[in-house]
Amino acid sequence: MLRGGLFAAGIGVAQAADSIGADAPEWMKTPGRSFSGYGMPAKSQDKVQRTFTAGPGRPGTGVSRTPVHLLEGTITPNGLHFERHHNGIPDIDPARHELVIHGMVNRPLAFSVEALMRYPMETHVRFIECPGNSGGYIGPQPTQASAAAINGLISCSEWTGVRLSTLLQEAGVAPGAHWVIAEGDDAAAMSRSVPLEKCLDDAVIALYQNGEAIRPEQGFPMRLLLPGFEGNINVKWLRRLKVTAEPVNARDETSHYTELMPDGRARQFMFVQSVKSMILRPSFGMTMKGPGFYEVSGLAWSGAGRISKVEVSADGGRTWALAALSEPVLSKALTRFRLPWQWDGRPSVLMSRATDETGEVQPTRAAWLAQYAPGQFYHFNGIQSWGVEADGTVKNVYV
Amino acid sequence: MFTFRAVLFLCLAAALQAQTPALGRALTPEEVRKLDITVAPNGAGLPPGSGSVSAGGAIFAQKCQGCHGAQGAGKPQDQLTGGVGSLASGKAVKTPVSYWPSATTIFDYVRRAMPYTAPQSLTNDEVYAVTAYLLSIDGVVPKDAVLDAKTLPAVKMPNKDGFVRWWPAPPR
Numbered sequence: 001m002l003r004g005g006l007f008a009a010g011i012g013v014a015q016a017a018d019s020i021g022a023d024a025p026e027w028m029k030t031p032g033r034s035f036s037g038y039g040m041p042a043k044s045q046d047k048v049q050r051t052f053t054a055g056p057g058r059p060g061t062g063v064s065r066t067p068v069h070l071l072e073g074t075i076t077p078n079g080l081h082f083e084r085h086h087n088g089i090p091d092i093d094p095a096r097h098e099l100v101i102h103g104m105v106n107r108p109l110a111f112s113v114e115a116l117m118r119y120p121m122e123t124h125v126r127f128i129e130c131p132g133n134s135g136g137y138i139g140p141q142p143t144q145a146s147a148a149a150i151n152g153l154i155s156c157s158e159w160t161g162v163r164l165s166t167l168l169q170e171a172g173v174a175p176g177a178h179w180v181i182a183e184g185d186d187a188a189a190m191s192r193s194v195p196l197e198k199c200l201d202d203a204v205i206a207l208y209q210n211g212e213a214i215r216p217e218q219g220f221p222m223r224l225l226l227p228g229f230e231g232n233i234n235v236k237w238l239r240r241l242k243v244t245a246e247p248v249n250a251r252d253e254t255s256h257y258t259e260l261m262p263d264g265r266a267r268q269f270m271f272v273q274s275v276k277s278m279i280l281r282p283s284f285g286m287t288m289k290g291p292g293f294y295e296v297s298g299l300a301w302s303g304a305g306r307i308s309k310v311e312v313s314a315d316g317g318r319t320w321a322l323a324a325l326s327e328p329v330l331s332k333a334l335t336r337f338r339l340p341w342q343w344d345g346r347p348s349v350l351m352s353r354a355t356d357e358t359g360e361v362q363p364t365r366a367a368w369l370a371q372y373a374p375g376q377f378y379h380f381n382g383i384q385s386w387g388v389e390a391d392g393t394v395k396n397v398y399v
Numbered sequence: 400m401f402t403f404r405a406v407l408f409l410c411l412a413a414a415l416q417a418q419t420p421a422l423g424r425a426l427t428p429e430e431v432r433k434l435d436i437t438v439a440p441n442g443a444g445l446p447p448g449s450g451s452v453s454a455g456g457a458i459f460a461q462k463c464q465g466c467h468g469a470q471g472a473g474k475p476q477d478q479l480t481g482g483v484g485s486l487a488s489g490k491a492v493k494t495p496v497s498y499w500p501s502a503t504t505i506f507d508y509v510r511r512a513m514p515y516t517a518p519q520s521l522t523n524d525e526v527y528a529v530t531a532y533l534l535s536i537d538g539v540v541p542k543d544a545v546l547d548a549k550t551l552p553a554v555k556m557p558n559k560d561g562f563v564r565w566w567p568a569p570p571r
Contacts, residue, residue, distance in 0.1 A: 055475075055476075056475065057466070057475065058476070058515065061515075086512070087512065087515060087518065098424075100426065100431075100434055101423070102426060102431045102434070102435065103435075107423075107425060108425070108426040108430075108431050109423030109424065109425065109426060110423060110424045110426050110430075111422065111423050111424070112424070115420075115422035115423065115424075116422075118420055118422055119419075119420050119422070120419075120420075166419050167423070169419065170419055170421055170423055171423070181437050183436075183437070187512070187518050188511070188512040188518065189436065189511035189512055189518070189519075190512075191437065191507075191511065195566055195567065197567070240434060240435075242435060242437055244437075244439070246439065246440070246441075248437055248438070248439050248440070248504075248507070249440050249499070249500055249501040249503070249504050250504065250507070250508070251499075251504055251507070251508040251512075254498065254499045254500060254501075254504055254562070255493065255495065255498065255499060258562065260486060260491055260493075261563075262487075262489075263487055264486040264487025264488075264491070264561065265486075265561050265562070265563050266486075266498075266561055266562050266563065267562075267563055267565045267569075268562040268563065268564055268565060269564050269565050269566035270565040270566075271565075271566055373486075373487075373489065373491060374489050374490070374491075375490075375491065
């Protein structure tokens with residue numbers, strides 16, 4: 001009946017009004033574009049970019065940061081993985097690149113990329129975090145900048161490659177060996193001392209990142225992947241592993257990534273990135289649209305294993321609620337946590353506090369600072385706080 | 400047919416467990432010698448050659464000073480000298496001379512990574528000389544010092560004993 005009436009009303013009006021296209025968006029009324037060899041994000045996502053500042057005269061030295069607050073889930077898209085380079089990204093010809101294992105071994109060996117591709121491979125989701133990440137939290141006043149600007153030196157990928165222990169067994173590690181000196185194929189020949197114990201445990205020579213060949217920024221054709229260890233030691237563009245009895249005190253394990261204690265002595269070889277978390281929604285730069293329902297969402301991780309729980313406070317740490325962890329919760333990988341929040345419109349302070357499977361809990365910022373001499377900023381994993389003001393703005397605050 | 404395949408697969412699995420691919424190319428000692436640029440704190444890996452403070456000063460002025468300032472005082476890039484004795488002051492100035500525990504690290508790092516725009520271009524003698532010059536600014540070595548594979552690892556750095564190993568566990 002109703003339908004008949006509609007038809008009747010339509011008669012006499014232009015024929016076009018009869019087509020359903022009148023109210024359809026333009027993209028439904030013309031054929032879409034064709035295929036592409038390598039797909040790109042939607043045009044409206046052009047602000048989702050790494051941010052970076054290269055030093056004057058040193059275009060390839062410094063960092064770029066993952067826009068953590070603009071992403072969801074746990075996997076970092078390959079083009080947005082944070083970067084830390086010491087003299088630029090080398091343009092390596094994979095046909096001329098070899099991985100050499102020598103030193104305290106019975107058989108010094110060189111592996112071509114082609115040869116490594118024939119080895120049994122394994123796949124794991126692992127985070128990599130620069131030990132300088134979140135270093136701004138040592139400042140006397142909270143940095144008013146995005147979560148990416150403060151915490152963007154962390155990314156998480158599904159890495160595939162060859163177990164390093166397989167290659168070391170083929171070379172035959174000699175008695176008395178305890179360390180492996182890793183070296184990159186870049187213009188800094190970046191070098192670090194790695195405990196042999198780690199190399200024989202879960203270390204991988206990574207060849208693939210999220211299903212495609214590892215990106216040049218991440219070490220193409222191969223990088224050392226030491227799950228849970230500080231980013232710098234996951235040597236990119238890996239070309240050489242020298243098995244030794246002692247560490248080498250490389251520049252990047254003395255000058256960098258060591259922390260002075262108040263007595264003037266420095267902690268060295270703090271490899272494991274301790275348990276940590278950050279709230280990303282809401283975070284600095286976002287504006288709450290009035291009281292009502294919001295989902296608090298963030299990331300937690302630990303270099304020691306799985307995240308066991310994340311607690312969230314909306315009242316500056318007086319009370320805490322357990323957040324839900326998105327499955328699967330993987331060892332040494334980013335874990336997404338979420339908690340529904342009914343904001344009453346009053347000033348609030350959001351905090352997250354993670355605990356890992358070893359029982360380690362994030363310290364307060366003050367407790368973290370108390371361990372070190374002034375100015376030390378590597379390996380910061382203190383609890384972070386966002387202040388939500390009555391007008392809906394979100395600021396970085398210290399509690 | 401399927402049974403046969405299953406048996407074949409198991410045989411292969413057993414073979415893989417028993418051995419690894421062994422696709423590495425054996426390296427000759429000469430190949431290893433050319434590749435191995437690591438210099439250890441005890442001097443292992445240091446090449447023949449030598450360099451004096453005065454020779455190092457001339458090289459530094461020409462190839463390093465533009466980034467690291469006169470006498471390595473810093474700006475626009477890292478400060479390389481000074482800061483000795485500052486580490487427990489609450490206003491620590493960490494430089495290769497004040498902070499690094501091993502003199503060999505300066506040699507190792509300069510030889511592999513410096514100058515920034517032309518890494519691996521210095522001769523071994525030049526690297527010894529620049530290392531000697533940097534160490535002379537704060538008097539870690541005398542102004543007439545000549546460093547080589549024997550004397551460099553013997554240099555006593557001001558912060559030689561200042562590092563505490565946090566691996567495999569913090570000291571108790």
